[in-house]
Amino acid sequence: MTSLWLADFRPPARPPLQPGLHFDNVVVGGGLTGLVTALLLAEQGAEVAVVEAMRLGCGTTGNTTGKISLLQNTRASEIRTAHSESVLRDYVDANREGQRWLLWYCVEHDIPLQRAPALTYAQTERAVPQLRAELDATRKAGLETFFVTDLEVPFPNHGAVQLDDQAQLDTIDVVAALARDLDARGVPIFEGTRVRGLHSSGNRQILETEHGDVTARTVILATGTPIFDRGGFFARLEPRRSYATAFLVPGPIPRGMYISADSPTRSLRYVPTENCELLLVGGHGHGVGRTRSAAAHADAIVRWTQRIFPGAEPVSHWSAQDYHPIGQLPYVGPLLPRQDRVLVATGFDKWGLTNAVSAAQTLAGRIIGKPPEWSRVYSTWHPRELAGAFSALTTNAAVALRLSAGWLGFGPRDALRENGVPAEGEGRIERHGLRPTAVSTVDGRTCRVSAVCPHLGGILRWNDDEKSWDCPLHGSRFTCDGRVIEGPATRPLADTDHDTEHD
Template sequence: MSDHTGTQTSYWIETAPGVPRPALTEDITVDVAVVGGGVAGLSTAWEVARDGRSVAVLEAGRLAEGVTGYTTAKLSALHSLVYQRLRRTRGADGARLYGRSQLEAIGRAAELVDELGIDCDWETAPAFTYATDHDRVSEVRAEAEAAREAGLPAEFVTDTDLPFPVAGAVRVADQVQFHPRKYLLALAEALARGGGQLYEHTRVVGLHEGEPCRLTTEAGHTVTARHVVVATHYPIFDRAMLFARLSPRREVVLTAPIDAGRAPQGMYITPEENTRSIRTTPYQDGTRLLIVTGEHFTPGTSDTGEHLARLADWATEHFGPLEFRHRWATQDNDSSDTVPLVGLLHPASRHTYVATGFGGWGLSSGVMAGLLLSALIDGREPPWAQLYDPRRVGTVLREAPAFLKYQAKVAQHFVGDRVAPFIGGGSLDDVAPGDGAVLRVGGHVCAVSRDDSGQLHAVSARCTHLGCLVAFNRAEQAWECPCHGSRFDIDGRVMQGPAVRPLEQRDV
C-alpha cells in the first residue's frame, strides 16, 4: 500500500492513548462480569454499577481499542435505510420502538457528557442518508417517511452542504458526532473511581453458566459472577449458534485535513458505490479532519489496499486534492434481520446476556445495549426488549433469503477448505516479502508469510473458531477468516474474535 493513503493508525487511538489497566492476576467474585471493553461493554458496566452492583470488565486487548477504536464515530438514530425495512418486517410499532430506543441512547450519552464533564469533541449536527442516482429517489423519500413515522425528526431534502449534487436525502436534525475514545475512557475512569474493576490483556476463553456463572481466562483465573454479559462484538461463545445469524464485513477509513470553510457540517452516508460515509471532526490550527469511509467487503476475501486506493480516488474526485493522514479498517457484524441481538444469550440462559449484530451502528446501539441489559439484569423490561431479543425466531424466518445467501457462502468455505489442501500447491520460495499464502508443507496446511526483512512466519491455516481456512490481508499484515471474521497476526495471535485461541505454530 502506498504512503499516499496516510499512516496505518486510527485517529481516535492516536489522539487518546488512555491509561493502561492491569491484567487480571487472581480469582475474583462480582455481581456482574462484562466480557469486552468497547462501547457496549463499558456502557453496560456503567449502568449496572449505577444500579448498585459490583462489576468487572474483562478486555482481551485495551479498553475501547477494539472495534470501537476504529469506528467513524457517528452517534445517530438514522441508520442508512433501516426504517422502511423495519416497517416491512416488524411493522410500524417495531420501527417506532427501534427509533425510540436509539434516540434514548443518544440522550443518555448526552446526559453522561454533561454529568461527568467529558471533553470529547461533542458536536450536534444533522445526519443524512443520500442518493445521487435519480432512480433511488423514491427509496430515499420512502425512508424519510418511515423514519418520520418512527418518531425521528426526519425530512426529505435535495440540498446539502456536500461539494457535489445529490438527487435526494433523508435529513434528521440534532444527531451527534464525537471522539469515541475520549468519551469511553472518561466513562471508564469514572467507573473505576466508583469501585468498578477494569482489566486489560485478559482474554476470556471459557464460560460455565449456572448460579453463579464462572468465566475462565487464558491465564487460568476464574471470575465468579451472578450475571455475565458477552459484549465482544462477535460473540466468543457458540452455544447460542449466533454465528449462523451474523455476517462480518470490513470497511476502510481515510482521513485528511480540510479547510473549515469547505468542510461539510453534516454527517452523510449512502448505500451507493459500495457505501460512502462522510463527516468531519475538529483538527489542528482551525482546520477540520475529513473522515471518509466505505468499500465494505467480507474479511479474507480481498485486500484492504485495493479498497483504500478506490476510496482515496473517490475522496479526491469529490473533495479535491487531499493529504491523507490516517488509514484504517473497521469491522462490523450484520444480523440476518437487520436488528441487533441484545438480551439473554440463548433460550436456556437465565443470567448470561449478549450484545452483538450492530450492523455498523455500534455507538448508538452500544449505549442502547447498556441501558437494555442493565434493565434486564435489574428485573425490568423496556418496551423494546422483545425487538432486540436474541431468542427471536419469526423475523429470522421472514428474512430467510438473506440468511441463506450468507450461509451458502460459509458452507462453500467449510466444504472447499477441506478439499483445498489436497489440490493446493505452491512453494515457500514463492512467498515474497510483505506477502503471505496458504501452502501445503510437510503434510500440514500452513499459513506462511514473509516479513519485510525476509523472515518466514508459519502457523496453521485453520481458524481456531470453526476450522475454515484463513486468507492473507497484505495491507494489514493479518490472516483473516472469511467464515466468521476472526483475525490473527502473522505469528497467529488473535487480533479479533470470535476465535479465542491462536493459530498453532508450524515449523517449515
C-alpha cells in the same frame, strides 16, 4: 493502522486479571457497550468487573466514524420491510433513548461533541426510490426527516433524506470518561486478559481466561460477536469490514454527516482538531476475508476523495469490523433461551453508538429487574427471527461454500512448498503435506502458522491492508504471527515453524 481517535489515546494500562476472583457480574469487553453496562450496574449498587482482551476501546468503538444519529442510512426502511411498524418504532425509541443518554453523559462530563444534520444521500438516480422509502419509514417511526434536493456539496448526488440536530464526537473521549467513572466507583477493570472458555458450576459461571479463572453469577458478553458458540450467533451474523481515512483538505469541508444509500457506501463528516479541521471519509465495506484485496477497498476511498476534493492529503487510515444481523435487528439478551446467567449484545450493523447504549440499558435493566419497555425489540430469541430465515439460508450457504472451496483448494496440483518467502507485506497459503500453512512477511519477519481457523476450520485469507489473516466464514482475525485480533475465535493459530528474520 491506528484510528484518529486512538492515535493520541495514552491512558494508564490496567493490570491483567488475577485468578481466583469472584464478582456478581463480569462484563467481557471494554468497548462502549461493556463500559456503559458496567457503569449502569455500578450506579444501581451491583458488584461488577470488566475484562478486556486488549485495551479499552481498541475494538470497534475506537474505530467508528463517531456519528450519533437516529437516521442510519436505510436501516428504517430495511427493518420495516422485514418487520411491523410497531417493531420499527421500538427500534427507533431504543436508539432515541441511547442517543439521549449518550449526549447527556457528554454534557455532564465536558466531552466535546458537534451538532450536525445527518443525511442519507443518493449517489445515482437509481437510489432515489431507496431514499423515498427511508423517508416514509422514518416519518412513520416518529422522526422529523425531510427530503433535500440541493445538497451544495462537491460530490455527485441526487438528493437526500435529512434529520437535523444529530451529533458527532471522538469516541475515545467517551471511553476515557467511562473508565474514570468506573474507577471512582471502585469497579475493577482488567486489560490484556482474553477469555477462552465458559462453563457452569451450580449457580456460578466460570470464565476461563489466559491468566486463570474468574467466577460470576452473571456474565455479559460485549465482544462484538459472542465468543462462545452456544446459541449459534455466528450463523446469525454477517461480519463485515469497512475502511476510513482522514484527510487534510485545502478547501471547505461539508458540515453535515453524510452517508450514501447506494454502493459503494461513502460516509463523510468533518473532524475538528487543535490545529485544523479534517475530512473523514469511510465505507467501501466487504465481507471479512471475502475480497481479493482489502487494500484495494482502502485505496478506492483515497482515489475518490482526491478526485472530489483536489489536494486532499491522507493523514490517518484505519478500518473497523461490524456485524450485520440476518433478521435486521440487534441481538441483546440471553445467550441461550430462558437462561439469564449469560447475556450478549451484538449485531449493531455499523450503528453502534446509539445501539450500544440502549443495549447496555437493556442488559442492566434485565439484571436489575427493570428492563425498558422498548427493550423487547432487542430479543435474542423471538419468533420474528423467522423474518431472517431466508437471509440465514443465503448467508450460511455462502459460508459452507467458502469452507469447502478453501479446503478443496489444496489439491494434488499444489506445490508442497513455494520457493522462497513472501515479499514484504505479502502472505500466502502453502500446502505442507496435508497441512495448509499461512506464510507471511511483515517488517522483515517471516512467520509460518496454521492456515486453519481454530473456530470452525475455515481456511484463512491474507488481508493485504492490515497484514492479518482473516477467516471468510465467521470473521475471526489473527495477526501475522497468529495472535487473535477479533471474532468468535478465542485461541491463536498454531505455530508450524520457527520465525525467520530478514535484513
